[in-house]
Amino acid sequence: MLVLRSSPASPFGRKVKMAALELGLMDRIEIVAADTNDPSEPLRQQNPLGKIPTLVLEDGTTLFDSRVIVDYLDYLAGGRLIPAGEARFQQLRLQALADGISDAALLQVYEGRFRPEEGHNANWLAHQGGKVARGLAALEAEPPAFPDRPRIGEIALACALGYLDLRFEGKWRAAHPKLVGWLDDFAARVPAFEATRFKG
The missing domain is CATH 1.20.1050.10 (Glutathione S-transferase Yfyf (Class Pi); Chain A, domain 2)
Incomplete structure (x- = not known):
């Protein structure tokens, strides 16, 4: 299961969630809220910048920011959101x-x-x-x-x-x-x- 660290009001987190829905991948993603202001938040170990959205892959490695995450999701789905040429x-x-x-x-x-x-x-x-x-x-x-x-x-x-x-x-x-x-x-x-x- 992929884990998306985000916040409901983040426009960048929303972009990732919309992309996942459009690509039919939302059932493979668990959304876990992140508090970017909390020094003890695990997000800071998952992303050294402490920013959202961050995507935690099944092997524990992470991807950030939203553009990289969306590119990865599009790759998983066979390239439907980012056209060629x-x-x-x-x-x-x-x-x-x-x-x-x-x-x-x-x-x-x-x-x-x-x-x-x-x-x-x-x-x-x-x-x-x-x-x-x-x-x-x-x-x-x-x-x-x-x-x-x-x-x-x-x-x-x-x-x-x-x-x-x-x-x-x-x-x-x-x-x-x-x-x-x-x-x-x-x-x-x-x-x-x-x-x-x-x-x-």
């Missing part, structure tokens, strides 16, 4: 952009969570917010199309937008109607999106 790089580029939006959003959340309000760095928050804004603007100008089944780029983007809904009250929606429509279509066509939604 030129399409591969289009998907990896979209995944990188979506993951970058999630990264920048997470850093804004961490600034609020780990520093007292009087210690918040406005320039840092604006710097990270700018990454999110530019990424969304680029995607709004040309929302990605996807075939009958989503690939890794589309899955990563859905997770990034879902995270913005969760942590930023969906404020991105007002200025990005094309992306709102894209996400609505994705959610309607991909049951794994609702199945992995944070319920807490």
Whole structure:
């Protein structure tokens, strides 16, 4: 049995879970919650960086981060989420952009969570917010199309937008109607999106 160390609200953990569902591998994966702030958490032995998601293989070795884990799961399933040829790089580029939006959003959340309000760095928050804004603007100008089944780029983007809904009250929606429509279509066509939604 594979063990996925993650957190329900992690956009990167959600990406792995959505990928596993799409690939039909979820019955081979046990999900075990991880507390990245706990010094005694076994995660720190499983992943020296102490980050999630981390995948523990059956022989005890580990894989991290989400891109490596998804690549491994896709390998196990015969290569359905990451296409071959030129399409591969289009998907990896979209995944990188979506993951970058999630990264920048997470850093804004961490600034609020780990520093007292009087210690918040406005320039840092604006710097990270700018990454999110530019990424969304680029995607709004040309929302990605996807075939009958989503690939890794589309899955990563859905997770990034879902995270913005969760942590930023969906404020991105007002200025990005094309992306709102894209996400609505994705959610309607991909049951794994609702199945992995944070319920807490």
